Amino acid sequence: MSWIDIGHIEDIPLRGARIIKTPVGCVAIFRTDEAEVFAASDTCPHKGGPLSDGIVHGKSVTCPLHNWVFSLETGEAQGADEGQIATYPVRLENQRILIDGDAVGKRTAA
Amino acid sequence: MTQKLVVIGAGMASGRALEHLFDASPDAYDVTLFNAEPRGNYNRLMLSPVLAGDKTYEEIVTHDDAWYADNGVTCRFGEKVINIDRARKVVIGENGEVPYDKLVLGTGSNPFMIPLPGHDLKGVIPYRDLEDTETMMNLGKTPGSKAVVIGGGLLGLEAAAGMAAQGVDVTVVHIMGHLMERQLDEAAGYLLRKSLSEKGIKVLCKANSKQILGDEAGHVRALQLDDGTELPCDLLVMAVGIRPNTALAKAVDLEVNRGVIVNDQMVTSDPDILALGECVEHNGAIFGLVAPLYDQAKVVAKTLLGQDATFVNKEVSTKLKVTGCDLFSAGDFADGDDREDIVFRDPARGVYKRLILKGNRIIGAVMYGDTGDGAWFYNHIKDATDVADMRETLIFGPAFQGGASADPLAAVAALPDDAEICGCNGVCKGTIVTAIQGGATDLGAVRATTKASNSCGTCTGLVEQLLAATLGDDFVMPTAQCICGCTDLSHEDVRRLIKSQELKSQEAVWQELGWKTRNGCHVCRPAINYYLLADWPLEYQDDPQSRFVNERNHANIQKDGTFSVVPRMWGGLTTPDELRAIADAAEKYNVPTVKVTGGQRIDLLGVKKEDLPGIWYDLNQAGLVSGHAYSKGLRTVKTCVGKDHCRFGTQDSTGLGVKLEKLLWGSWTPHKVKLGISGCPRNCAEATCKDVGIVCVDSGYEVSVAGAAGMDVKETELLAKVATEAEAIEVTTAFIQIYRENAKYLDRGYKWVAKVGLDWVKQQVVDDLENRKALVDRFEISQSIYRKDPWAEHAKEPAKYAPLANLTLEAAE
Numbered sequence: 069m070s071w072i073d074i075g076h077i078e079d080i081p082l083r084g085a086r087i088i089k090t091p092v093g094c095v096a097i098f099r100t101d102e103a104e105v106f107a108a109s110d111t112c113p114h115k116g117g118p119l120s121d122g123i124v125h126g127k128s129v130t131c132p133l134h135n136w137v138f139s140l141e142t143g144e145a146q147g148a149d150e151g152q153i154a155t156y157p158v159r160l161e162n163q164r165i166l167i168d169g170d171a172v173g174k175r176t177a178a
Numbered sequence: 179m180t181q182k183l184v185v186i187g188a189g190m191a192s193g194r195a196l197e198h199l200f201d202a203s204p205d206a207y208d209v210t211l212f213n214a215e216p217r218g219n220y221n222r223l224m225l226s227p228v229l230a231g232d233k234t235y236e237e238i239v240t241h242d243d244a245w246y247a248d249n250g251v252t253c254r255f256g257e258k259v260i261n262i263d264r265a266r267k268v269v270i271g272e273n274g275e276v277p278y279d280k281l282v283l284g285t286g287s288n289p290f291m292i293p294l295p296g297h298d299l300k301g302v303i304p305y306r307d308l309e310d311t312e313t314m315m316n317l318g319k320t321p322g323s324k325a326v327v328i329g330g331g332l333l334g335l336e337a338a339a340g341m342a343a344q345g346v347d348v349t350v351v352h353i354m355g356h357l358m359e360r361q362l363d364e365a366a367g368y369l370l371r372k373s374l375s376e377k378g379i380k381v382l383c384k385a386n387s388k389q390i391l392g393d394e395a396g397h398v399r400a401l402q403l404d405d406g407t408e409l410p411c412d413l414l415v416m417a418v419g420i421r422p423n424t425a426l427a428k429a430v431d432l433e434v435n436r437g438v439i440v441n442d443q444m445v446t447s448d449p450d451i452l453a454l455g456e457c458v459e460h461n462g463a464i465f466g467l468v469a470p471l472y473d474q475a476k477v478v479a480k481t482l483l484g485q486d487a488t489f490v491n492k493e494v495s496t497k498l499k500v501t502g503c504d505l506f507s508a509g510d511f512a513d514g515d516d517r518e519d520i521v522f523r524d525p526a527r528g529v530y531k532r533l534i535l536k537g538n539r540i541i542g543a544v545m546y547g548d549t550g551d552g553a554w555f556y557n558h559i560k561d562a563t564d565v566a567d568m569r570e571t572l573i574f575g576p577a578f579q580g581g582a583s584a585d586p587l588a589a590v591a592a593l594p595d596d597a598e599i600c601g602c603n604g605v606c607k608g609t610i611v612t613a614i615q616g617g618a619t620d621l622g623a624v625r626a627t628t629k630a631s632n633s634c635g636t637c638t639g640l641v642e643q644l645l646a647a648t649l650g651d652d653f654v655m656p657t658a659q660c661i662c663g664c665t666d667l668s669h670e671d672v673r674r675l676i677k678s679q680e681l682k683s684q685e686a687v688w689q690e691l692g693w694k695t696r697n698g699c700h701v702c703r704p705a706i707n708y709y710l711l712a713d714w715p716l717e718y719q720d721d722p723q724s725r726f727v728n729e730r731n732h733a734n735i736q737k738d739g740t741f742s743v744v745p746r747m748w749g750g751l752t753t754p755d756e757l758r759a760i761a762d763a764a765e766k767y768n769v770p771t772v773k774v775t776g777g778q779r780i781d782l783l784g785v786k787k788e789d790l791p792g793i794w795y796d797l798n799q800a801g802l803v804s805g806h807a808y809s810k811g812l813r814t815v816k817t818c819v820g821k822d823h824c825r826f827g828t829q830d831s832t833g834l835g836v837k838l839e840k841l842l843w844g845s846w847t848p849h850k851v852k853l854g855i856s857g858c859p860r861n862c863a864e865a866t867c868k869d870v871g872i873v874c875v876d877s878g879y880e881v882s883v884a885g886a887a888g889m890d891v892k893e894t895e896l897l898a899k900v901a902t903e904a905e906a907i908e909v910t911t912a913f914i915q916i917y918r919e920n921a922k923y924l925d926r927g928y929k930w931v932a933k934v935g936l937d938w939v940k941q942q943v944v945d946d947l948e949n950r951k952a953l954v955d956r957f958e959i960s961q962s963i964y965r966k967d968p969w970a971e972h973a974k975e976p977a978k979y980a981p982l983a984n985l986t987l988e989a990a991e
């Protein structure tokens with residue numbers, strides 16, 4: 069793994085999200101608690117809704133377009149809907165958010 | 179031969195180490211003990227009970243003069259060690275040297291003082307030792323004294339509660355969103371804050387300190403916050419954290435990182451020098467609670483005696499030593515992925531419990547109100563017990579006998595007898611319960627005897643719950659529609675409870691009404707956010723994260739993820755300048771579609787999210803503000819040309835429309851609100867299918883409400899016919915306010931009026947003049963907060979609309 073610093077935890081509103089642009093497309097970084105973040109694809113498998121604009125609750129997000137709910141831990145659609153979004157390793161260190169560069173297709177400079 | 183041992187610091191950790199050493203081998207060492215404080219070892223933890231007046235200093239001394247004498251310890255108290263000569267193996271105290279064979283560092287930590295302007299004024303203190311405690315206790319002797327505590331962690335709160343117990347007026351200023359954020363989650367933080375408020379302690383969260391102000395004598399006078407607020411105080415206690423006290427170790431070139439580096443045997447980079455307590459760093463960890471320090475003390479004693487021992491850092495648990503604030507926290511409950519929560523709330527008893535599971539193991543626990551099972555959970559965390567078999571009932575603790583579950587009626591059962599249940603008729607809980615006990619065993623009978631739920635009906639659910647709670651199994655509850663899976667309560671119940679129990683925050687709702695999830699879901703959270711801001715406009719702060727995408731971004735999202743931008747055109751009027759600004763913005767931001775809407779204004783469709791702040795800024799420059807085409811709030815006020823131009827016009831319908839739009843804009847409502855104002859009964863503004871429609875006639879204004887022209891089409895019903903424009907405005911405002919205060923979230927006006935009946939609405943806003951006035955006043959109070967252009971505010975923070983990072987760009991190097 070190669071951890072890349074993408075920002076400070078306070079850059080993301082509590083129970084909100086921001087996107088980052090990566091070689092694998094837009095990845096949404098969700099902040100579910102004071103010190104709890106998840107990274108997942110920003111694109112809803114239903115009709116492409118921007119998940120970073122959805123309502124974040126518990127450890128899930130609801131797509132803003134037609135209310136599909138996704139677990140941010142597994143990326144799986146909840147309830148009756150079927151679908152899956154990619155999730156990416158992300159962690160916090162001293163309030164900085166680090167994402168795994170390999171997983172989002174970014175080769176880090178040596 | 180007896181060796182010489184010198185110990186620097188008579189603290190909690192070194193004291194324990196000496197006890198183990200003397201127990202195991204009383205004569206192995208000849209000990210000299212230095213302490214900067216002018217006294218021997220006392221139980222530092224117990225300073226808080228001393229401060230609160232529950233204990234005296236004498237009761238918390240752990241080692242008295244006799245103990246030191248019995249064990250042959252040479253005490254050099256009140257003397258600071260200023261240097262160590264490692265080559266000659268001597269310790270240099272303020273009063274002279276002492277040689278050593280082995281040396282133990284137990285210098286503890288220093289309280290961190292934020293270097294705010296004024297931090298060196300007199301009356302600005304930390305909370306660490308007996309002197310600090312005495313300063314705080316002395317403050318209580320002067321009646322009317324005020325203190326401010328910076329820091330809402332363990333220490334700060336114990337200092338605050340202790341001073342409050344001494345009669346001091348205390349305010350706690352905390353930078354984070356909730357108290358003790360390192361040990362507690364938001365729910366427990368909410369309960370803690372509530373208990374402290376009940377003790378008269380004021381708590382300000384998310385409060386940033388700017389500077390400490392002093393008087394002429396150089397004594398603290400007040401704390402000033404970022405927003406300019408001044409909090410007057412006679413004493414300011416800073417309790418924002420500690421830093422390992424490593425000055426001496428650094429000066430003599432021992433290996434030091436954040437703390438003095440020690441190995442598993444507690445030996446520093448010098449084989450003859452050991453260290454323990456808050457001054458050390460072990461495997462990257464530093465320490466702030468005593469439990470691990472006691473384990474270190476055992477290892478130090480063994481190492482000094484040449485025996486094998488290894489220090490292992492275990493999980494710690496926290497309790498707060500404030501009477502009446504019963505909390506427990508252990509393990510890891512915040513960060514990380516692949517975890518699951520189990521939540522239990524009992525609002526009636528003020529109890530909250532949350533377990534955090536990873537796989538089949540408990541990794542964290544937070545509890546408030548009932549912490550009896552804390553130790554049991556803590557053991558499971560430490561032992562990493564597989565809890566798969568008891569998962570279902572785990573949260574109920576070891577005493578669980580099967581079957582019990584949270585009582586859904588607890589919320590209503592907890593209300594006091596004088597709590598008002600039916601607001602329309604002023605009926606309180608006691609009256610209803612008495613009626614039920616007197617034989618009124620169904621809803622109809624309760625209505626007939628008490629009038630409760632006989633008017634607007636929003637309290638029906640509560641009355642039914644009272645029936646169920648009072649009659650037990652004899653009452654079969656009609657299935658009321660609950661908001662969503664997070665609660666058993668209906669929208670109407672929740673609205674009523676928010677008012678009667680004065681719930682003013684989301685955490686208050688989750689806890690007091692027994693929510694089953696951590697922070698609701700996309701169905702209930704926007705509704706709760708609306709109810710709170712409608713009922714407590716001044717106290718509650720709107721939460722953008724509880725709003726649907728359009729309201730959060732102040733623009734309508736399109737199917738391709740772009741947004742539409744619709745500026746307001748008051749009453750449908752515009753000017754060449756405004757039109758030019760719209761045209762310029764459309765060109766500058768490559769807007770693909772410009773469309774005249776059905777609401778008499780212009781829609782710019784297809785704007786990229788990151789361009790929103792820019793286009794808003796440009797439109798703002800021309801005086802254009804948000805049209806709220808996206809909100810559950812006031813949308814358009816459609817007008818016709820009226821008597822200024824039209825040969826049939828009877829009144830100034832355009833002017834009235836502009837006045838109403840300027841009055842009502844920015845307000846949030848249960849669903850959208852649209853108005854139409856026509857200048858005569860020909861009704862060119864289609865007023866009679868709006869939420870509120872006004873048709874001007876020769877003799878005045880016909881104000882009608884509850885129309886629809888969307889999924890349902892329905893003509894409005896006449897609310898009132900009034901003679902003057904002022905009255906028309908007042909009736910309209912009062913109607914919108916009563917709708918704001920009572921309707922279920924996402925009920926359009928016509929749906930709500932159908933539920934409560936137009937007669938009741940007329941009685942409230944037309945017949946009862948005093949009530950009409952009160953409704954208008956409450957609307958104005960709310961508008962003092964919300965009658966603002968959200969675009970202007972958001973245009974200031976363009977960064978929020980841009981990506982957090984861009985990893986597609988290659989590094990410049």
Ligand code: SRM
Pocket residue numbers: 734735736742744773774775776777778779781807813814852886887888889890926
């Ligand atoms: C732009 C506009 C159509 C147009 O090009 O004219 C429009 C566009 C939308 N309407 Fe509308 N409505 C527009 C006038 C109307 C009207 C006519 C009017 O206001 O005179 C109606 C019928 C009157 C009424 O409100 O009942 C109308 C009844 C609806 C409804 C049905 C509401 C109902 O309770 O039955 C919805 C759905 C909803 O709100 O839940 C809706 C929802 C929408 C949404 C917000 C759908 C959505 O959620 O994305 C559309 C947003 C498009 C966009 O991306 O901008 N729109 N919509 C009109 C904007 C008016 C304005 O200036 O603000």
Ligand SMILES: Cc1cc2nc3c(=O)[nH]c(=O)nc-3n(C[C@H](O)[C@H](O)[C@H](O)COP(=O)(O)OP(=O)(O)OC[C@H]3O[C@@H](n4cnc5c(N)ncnc54)[C@H](O)[C@@H]3O)c2cc1C
Pocket residue numbers: 186187188189190191192212213214215222223224225226257258259260284285286287305306307333336423426454455456457465466467468469471497499
């Ligand atoms: C008010 C209060 C309440 C607390 N409550 C709790 C609680 O409920 N639970 C919990 O687990 N922990 C609690 N703590 C934390 C706990 O008290 C500390 O973890 C513990 O005291 C640290 O022990 P120590 O031996 O490392 O340092 P200390 O007990 O601080 O001892 C260090 C000593 O070394 C002396 N010293 C430093 N430098 C020199 C020098 N150069 N020469 C001579 N002497 C020197 C200092 O004067 C001091 O007396 C509390 C702390 C405070 C202040």
Ligand code: SF4
Pocket residue numbers: none
């Ligand atoms: S009628 Fe309204 S909601 Fe339907 S497509 Fe047209 S604009 Fe959209």
Ligand code: FES
Pocket residue numbers: 112113114115116117131132133134135136
């Ligand atoms: S695009 Fe996400 S639910 Fe339809």
